[in-house]
Amino acid sequence: MARTKPGEQRRSELLDAAESLVLRDGIDSLTVDDVTVGAGVAKGTFYLHFTNKADLIGALRDRYRERFVSRQREAARTAEGIARVEQWILAGITEYLGDIRLHDVLFQHTSRPEQPTPNLAVDALRDLIKEIGAGVPDPEAAAVVLYHAMHGTADHILHFPGDRERMLAEVTRLCRALLAEVP
Structure with a gap:
């Protein structure tokens, strides 16, 4: 052996x-x-x-993000057009709520970096918005807005589980409104 x-x-x-x-x-x-x-x-x-404990923690965060975005991408593949982005967001909420403890341990402990670092989830969402050809003038800004709407919706559901369906419907409506064809 x-x-x-x-x-x-x-x-x-x-x-x-x-x-x-x-x-x-x-x-x-x-x-x-x-x-x-x-x-x-x-x-x-x-x-x-x-190299050290900080490097290990960074690798744990990277692995969490990669797993999170991978599940969102899988969900997005099940739909077409704007519905792909909706599925991406809904999968993100589900993932966040399903692994909230690990998320909080890894990310609530961080300070803001001196230099901005890429956000894998925002980058993936931006790429998805571009891919579906939603006609959004600034896909990166739309991705940032939708990412934070997703995160905020998940936080709200965590504290008010009875609002789940209402909040999911509203974040879906926001997604459709933001990504609607621009004349």
Whole structure:
């Protein structure tokens, strides 16, 4: 039996262990030692994949974003035209509410970066808006507005679950209104 695993598998195991630990104890309590014990690897293996704890947390955030956007893209593929964007937004709300604890642990702990960084979700939505040819004069601005509408809707539903259907209907209406053909 081989003693080593492929690098991507080891990296994934380290991320899985770290994710489990931050969900249980929070980011401040996370240590490299705990991650390596959780993944069943030597400390040196950790440093083959990450430079430090901050790098690991960044990788956890990236993995969360990639998983989130991947599920949105899958949902968007089930429809045509503006309905693709609606499905993207509704899938984002569902994903956010389904994994709210991990989201909050990873992203509520962050400070604003000195330099703006790309937002994978906004970029993917902007590309989708361009792809459907909605005739929007500024697809990036529309993507920012819809992304924050999605996030705000999910937050509202979290606190007021009885408003779910009403809020989903309204965010869908907003999407249609914003992306309607421009004369």
